[in-house]
Amino acid sequence: MHKNFWIVIVNYRTADLVVDCLQSLETQREVLGGGKVVVVDNDSGDGSVGRIAEAITAHGWSAWAEVVAAPRNGGFSYGNNVGIRLALSADPAAAWIMLLNPDTVVRSGALGALREFMATHPGVGIAGSLLENPDGSVDCSAHRIPSALGELEGSARFGPLSRLLREHRVSDAPGSEAHPCDWVSGAALVMRREVLVQAGLMDEGYFLYFEEVDFCCRAKEAGWEVWYVPEARVMHLEGASTGIRKAAKRRAHYWYDSRRRFFVRHHGVAGLILADLLWALGRLSFLARRALRLGGKPGADPKWFMVDLLWGDLRAIMSGRVFALRGQAVEFPFL
Structure with missing residues (x-):
């Protein structure tokens, strides 16, 4: 049976970023097969649905992209689950579903690299992309599970202690080759349909943050591997949609x-x-x-x-x- 590739993008008041993201996907739409890109608007209330729909029509993207209005802003997991349910119910051949942040630009060949990797590594349930910063530097997107010792290492910021607790450090320097890890960034990851069947949907108890960590952990508990695939390059304007990197702000x-x-x-x-x-x-x-x-x-x-x-x-x-x-x-x- 032919296998299709779907993408879910959750939007909350970032319509312009979504359009830029869709623009980066246009030349890679053949990778979708019979799949589509579903933009789920989490009740933005700012006209995002109309603006995104207009852009899809104006650019001729309607054959492979659509926007869906969620009835409420239930958070990142909730919005992704809306899109995942739509993909799985609409397409029995939906083999892979990618979660993609609205503040991303997908580099040429990234979708094909992820699809090829998943097709040739049947034991891998989740694969994450390499994330570039706007200045071209590479951010860490392959991580270890957060732990008590990892919390000590991260808060102390002390070189000798960090070297001692290296195996517990949540985020290391980005690798140049594909490798297994505990979890990958939810800004750009692809999951296998079977993972959802065995591990369940994303936990909607997480409004924002840690949901992908939880999901990857549950996938591993179900027997699946999680891998980092640096051949799939995605530029991430981290914080553009959430404001997480604004140090002066009090964290939500x-x-x-x-x-x-x-x-x-x-x-x-x-x-x-x-x-x-x-x-x-x-x-x-x-x-x-x-x-x-x-x-x-x-x-x-x-x-x-x-x-x-x-x-x-x-x-x-x-x-x-x-x-x-x-x-x-x-x-x-x-x-």
Whole structure:
């Protein structure tokens, strides 16, 4: 049976970025086979649906692209699930589904490289692209699972400790060859249909952030491999759609909610507490070194980072809300 390639793009008030992304896909549309690009608008309320629909019609993209209006803004997982359900219900031959951020430009040959890799590596359930920054540098998009020791390494920012805990560092320097990893960035990843059948859809309990980490972990638990494929190059204007890299801003509460959800679901409540304790230890050592002028270069930290992270988790534990996160199931709706 012929196999089709689908792409899901979730939009929230970034219509111009979506059009640029679609433009980058136009010359690669043959890779889709009988698949399509589905743009899911998460109830933007700013005319995005009409603007994207007009662009699709004006550029003659209607044969391979469409925009769908979701009834509410349920977050990144929710929007992706809307598109995934549409692809799977509309096309029995939908073999691969790619999640693509609206703030991306897909380089020539990237879709073909991903499709070829998935076709020739049947044990791989999820593959992620190489992500370029606008200045041409390469960002890390292949990662290790977040852990308590990884939280210590990341918050301490201390060279000797980082070398000691290298195997627990979440994000290393980008590799130049394809290799397996724990999870890949949700900005540009492709999944196999069978992964969805076995591991379920994306967990809509994550509004934004950590959803792809959770999804990759569940795929691996189901026996699938996760790989990084640098031959598939995608430029990512990271933060253009979410503002995550604006250090001066106070980080949105849902980032902390998502981090908490991930640690509880994959490490338990005790794992969350241990991660917070080690994060705080590393953070305090970093601040002490800075105060004593013994190193500790400032990073792109949001305002009130330490307070929001630790106090938010403490409140969730004291209220009992954190214990409700442990057993929530993620169902696949087509079984």
